[in-house]
Amino acid sequence: MFPIASSTPESNPIVQSNLLLEECKSRNIIAERLFGEKEILYNIATKGYLIKSIIKLILMNMKFEVDRQTFSDLEVFAEPGRIKSLFNLFNEVVTENGKLKLTDIFSNPSNDYHIIVQRNDLIKFFQSTDLTLGLDKNLSSFADFYLTQKDYLVGSSKSYALGRILRNKMKSANEKYVIEKGIVSIIDIMNKLHEFYLQVQKLSVPYLVNENNKVMRDIFDKDFFKKILKFKSKLKFSSLEIEDLDYSFRYSDHHSLVVLFDMLYEYECFISVAKTSKALNFTFPVFDNNTEKEIELQGLFHPFINNPISNDVFFSRTKNVFFLSGANMAGKSTFLKSFGLSIYLAHLGFPVPAKLMKTSVFNGLFTTINIQDNLNVGFSHFYSEVRRVKTVAEKLRSQKNLVVIFDELFRGTNVKDAFDASLSIINAFSKVKNSFFIISTHIVEIADELKSNNNVDYLCFKTEINDELPVYNYKLEKGVTKERLGMLILNNEKIIEIIEEGLD
Template sequence: MKALAAHTLHELQILPREVGERSVLDLLNRAYTHSGKDHIKQLLSTPLGTLPEIQQRQKLLQYISANLTEIEFEIPKSYLTAAHNHLDSNLAWNAAKTWFNRYRLSLWYQWFSTHDFYRLLSGTTALQKVLGSIGEKTAWWRDSDQLPHELQQHAKVLRDFFDHAQPTLTAKLNRISMIEVDFFLRQKYVNQVKAVLAVFYQLDAFCGIARFLQTARWAYPSFVQTPEPTFSVTDMKHPVLSEEVAVGNDFSLAFPQRLTLLTGGNMSGKTTFLKACGLVLYLAHLGLPVPARTATLSFFDRLMTSIHLSDSLDLGYSHFYTELIRIKEVAQAIANGQRVFLLADELFRGTNPQDAFMCARQVIDILVRQSGSLFLISSHLVQLGAPYEKNTSVQFNCFKTNVLEGELAFTHQIEIGITEEQTGLLLLNQTEVLSCLQQI
């Protein structure tokens, strides 16, 4: 799958749009280090390009989850900070090769640059301890031939370093030996040291995700390879909602249907449902489990969204024009032979109802003829369903709202069919807006 547009990452709440907004990143970001957390954010922004890559990522996470206690690190953050500061410091190293030269250099540091002497000693100690801890923690799996593909690549990086570095990492530091150890770690093998730390932070990121998955009831999706695409889930929930609020839904869209027309009143759950479908599809293409009991889907080239649109003041685009641009991008992707999964919330709501109906009708007429892609479109325009009642490429789903003693009761449960419920006036009365207006 191609990388998502920035607006889609925000619309689906994969990444927060602003500080404090809940997102999938908040859920998964259980890494121990700041660099590990940054790696998780990068991972969430980079979908995998092929099905084999997805399957390899799934195996990696399953392996780490099963061996989390043996793989996760517990290195004091103070040591990590000191090690990085020393590795990046401007404190000069010296290639003194003989014992006498190292002894003379250590005396110079100790007598004429005491501050640098202790900086060198403490930084080298921290770097030595961090690398030594990584070596000890990974020793059991570095030579294993049962590792997932990505861990095998990491194991090679670690072997290339620790096979040469072990004497240096176990050397007892004194004013002479620290000169030699520092030269080894910060100059001679500095690239290998940085590669080892990069592996450490990647492992920390995956361990952080695994920590979340230990308590989340998520499932690894199954990918199917069929001529026509499919998307099927059971007990799918929006992960950002609390367990007490989230409602599980079963849903399937597959041949001969290509397009779902989703109707329902305000606050019935249409937008949340579309977002949940988008999250399942996207997380699956990251090689991650998804917030559902089961999920079966096809590999898609593009996930595209038209949710929570707003006018673009910078570009001078209106809401309606922005919608048109999004649909044009979908058309261009399909024309280029890409398999698209489209989520469109309240299609063409940026114009008046009659205009929206005519525009939506023409767009849907074309979309339902496109094999190889799937389209989920929500709308308040219930009359939009009539032209497609006998079209086998269109299925109808809805979220109904019950009225109990004048109060709205939302089930947030998806059903088959079209609902013509109009809840706006009831919500107007329920929120007592008119009472406030009458007091003006």
């Protein structure tokens, strides 16, 4: 399908990969081509081209940037001492390769409008059906292990079946077991995938499934695959059948199997996402592909909280900075995480924890919510904050259309320096009209100095005091709150009394 030049310098692998990438661009092959255009990847794979390099190059060209700090802040993946993670919330896959595929999806959100919308359509499709794959973890693991065994002689052919039978008799019992068990496992899985394919054929399907169906049809129409589909319930094979199947699975039809298994695991992932998001009442974001950026969220909540309080927020291009205030434990950090999660999930092409989301497509998300000092390299908490702000500033210089979140900016220094530094950074951020910022702080006096800045809007979480106890409603409101509850909480915990009692 792609013209591959064989002469120098086109024969150079890097040049070859770049030519393929340019061909992808020229043909607008950007919309989930790791999933939708399996025919292209199948043709490339069967010809032995640099498929991994091509995939990597295409991904780099349409990546929504999220860094390690942001992944940690939003609890995307499990970490030591962390009970919950966003990945585990969606991970209901059975197979190990399905889990690896889901990890890869979570690690690579996209800024390509077509990828995002097509994934939305795919998940909606699986939500509307009762389709399942019926995969068995042990069979899948064994089939994957068997296919990775590279000891098959390339020079073999079906005309040498007798010779292969003799070689098989010389193999160890363990080698024979791996081959026979692997063959049985693959036949079982291929029959389940074929049944799934037949069910899907009867339905109105989205673009990605339709593209996969074309590739599956071509593969299942091969004489060899027609034959193995007839072995549906067969558990014992003759020596000749084993050698014939082993030759095809690990040599002549190996690439076809790789493509089918790749589709299988991707389907498993998106069925899992569809099931989880439906059970949690997540909603599908509506994307605006216009150049003017906006974000609207209604009924936003955090999925890790039982009976969460939902909130609404709206970003427009005229107000690109939100100044967020509120007392300790009023709900600021949870809101920031909820907002960040929704932006991140939307760019995975997944539903989000809200009743409604309308958003533009952005190029990246950078959060600073739980930054730590780094004593190993001699960084104090404040210096770690400064370096983080610098990192974000450099990203803003090189990229447009980012979403940036800072929770309690410059908390690691004295109040005067934190005031001056926060004010200067907020004013600087407000000039970056092509990106959106939410910045929380306890130094609410900064708001008075920002009154003349028309690009800044104000949100807060207010707290009531009843019988000397704080009462939180966790509802986001317009404006600035100047409530200070630190000493009240300290007194309620009777910490001073505890210290003084120890003096007796």
